[in-house]
Amino acid sequence: MTDKRFRIHAVFLTIAPIIAAWFGMSVFAACLLVLLLLVWRWLIVLSGFSIPEKSPVLVLETISISHFVEKVRWSMDRLGVPYTERATGGTLGAFFRGRTVPQLKVRTGSVCSVIGNSADILRYLWGRYAAEDPVAAAFLEPTTERLELERRLDRHGVNLQVWTYYRILADREMTLQAWGVNNPLVPFWQRQLLRLLFPLLAALVRRAFSVNDANFARSVEHIEALLADLNSRLMDKRQSLLGGDELNYTDIAFASMTGLWLMPTAYGGGKADHVRMERDRMPAPMRADVEAWEAAYPEVVAFVSGLYRKERMLSLRVEPRNA
Numbered sequence: 024m025t026d027k028r029f030r031i032h033a034v035f036l037t038i039a040p041i042i043a044a045w046f047g048m049s050v051f052a053a054c055l056l057v058l059l060l061l062v063w064r065w066l067i068v069l070s071g072f073s074i075p076e077k078s079p080v081l082v083l084e085t086i087s088i089s090h091f092v093e094k095v096r097w098s099m100d101r102l103g104v105p106y107t108e109r110a111t112g113g114t115l116g117a118f119f120r121g122r123t124v125p126q127l128k129v130r131t132g133s134v135c136s137v138i139g140n141s142a143d144i145l146r147y148l149w150g151r152y153a154a155e156d157p158v159a160a161a162f163l164e165p166t167t168e169r170l171e172l173e174r175r176l177d178r179h180g181v182n183l184q185v186w187t188y189y190r191i192l193a194d195r196e197m198t199l200q201a202w203g204v205n206n207p208l209v210p211f212w213q214r215q216l217l218r219l220l221f222p223l224l225a226a227l228v229r230r231a232f233s234v235n236d237a238n239f240a241r242s243v244e245h246i247e248a249l250l251a252d253l254n255s256r257l258m259d260k261r262q263s264l265l266g267g268d269e270l271n272y273t274d275i276a277f278a279s280m281t282g283l284w285l286m287p288t289a290y291g292g293g294k295a296d297h298v299r300m301e302r303d304r305m306p307a308p309m310r311a312d313v314e315a316w317e318a319a320y321p322e323v324v325a326f327v328s329g330l331y332r333k334e335r336m337l338s339l340r341v342e343p344r345n346a
Contacts, residue, residue: 026135028067036060075132081106082128086113087208088201088298090180091141092125093279093291097335098145098272100292102152102159108294112213113202118227142173145272162271172265172273179249180280182242185232187283189239190309192225197304206297243312250320253277257322270334278330281323284313287331 039060043053083099085092087110099106116122127138127147138144149163165173191197202224203209204217217224228234253264262268264277282290286299302310317324 028070029064032060032064032067035063079105079107080130082130083108084116084122084126084128085110085124085294086116087203087206087291087295088283088300089124090183090280090283091177093282093295094141094272094276095125095127095144096292096294097275097279098148098163101162101275101334102148104148104152108208110203110206110208110294112204112209112217113199114224114228115213115216117231118224141276142177162269162275164271168265169271169273173276175249176273176276176280179246180276182245183280183283185234185238185242186246186312187309188228188232188234189242190306190312191300192228192234194306195221197300197306198225200304201298201300203298208294208297247316247319250316250323254320254322257326270330274330278327278335281327282331284316285324285327287328287335289331289335292335 039056042048043056048056081099081104083092083096083106085096085108096108111124116124123139125139125141125144127144129136129138129147138147145163146165149160149165153160153163187201191201199205199217199221202217204214206214232238256264263270263274265271265273286302290299302313305313
């Protein structure tokens with residue numbers, strides 16, 4: 024892995040035209056500068072084999088409050104694999120680097136693989152650990168039934184993003200809180216940049232997620248349809264959404280997404296404490312939605328609250344396995 028070396032090189036690449044203009048370089052000198060930068064980049068590639076950067080085997084890049092992140096974070100905690108979480112500020116990665124979260128970086132020797140999309144990360148974890156410890160990884164098995172429910176839940180997660188942004192974007196401080204400006208795990212410069220660029224980022228979010236009246240209404244309709252369906256399933260006191268007594272990753276995914284508005288104490292497994300959207304700080308319409316959903320879907324609330332109270336806290340006490 025040579026991420027830091029490439030970042031330094033990128034800085035010099037960016038200021039190279041300024042250097043050329045400042046010193047009034049000739050065309051020949053400018054071409055020589057470009058050649059030197061290309062050689063430098065080649066040497067960085069070679070250094071990755073001879074002097075690889077020391078880094079954790081598994082790095083999970085996140086924004087702390089994301090329900091898609093929590094889905095992966097919780098699954099990794101339950102599996103008991105050691106990993107390092109690196110929090111970034113809000114939407115900076117998506118809009119300025121074209122990088123969504125979660126992202127899992129896997130180092131094998133001098134090679135680093137990057138896996139995006141929460142569902143794909145879970146497929147990697149299943150493939151990597153199922154043969155090694157089939158009992159511990161059984162909850163990640165991607166059966167046909169689980170995959171179908173997961174697709175529904177991922178669409179549900181997108182609808183929740185629309186609902187959340189529709190309700191909080193008008194509240195600058197609430198939005199910044201959710202993006203991590205008070206989270207010491209987010210680099211200081213990113214927290215300051217979030218404050219500085221808030222109007223631009225808010226406008227980009229509105230456009231990217233189609234945060235408008237019509238899409239909000241559709242999203243809420245879909246959210247409530249799924250909650251009603253799962254609430255009816257849970258009325259038989261089953262231990263898993265798909266039936267049976269064994270928890271699987273779709274239960275974790277649903278709990279993670281519901282946790283976004285229910286905000287149980289254990290949400291984030293201690294890694295989202297600085298970005299929580301507390302009930303008394305929510306905008307009144309958002310709080311009204313939450314209270315209405317609590318009243319309308321009590322089986323969902325009981326199921327998710329129970330998973331956070333028992334399963335989520337238990338997963339944090341699992342002795343990590345060797346990666």
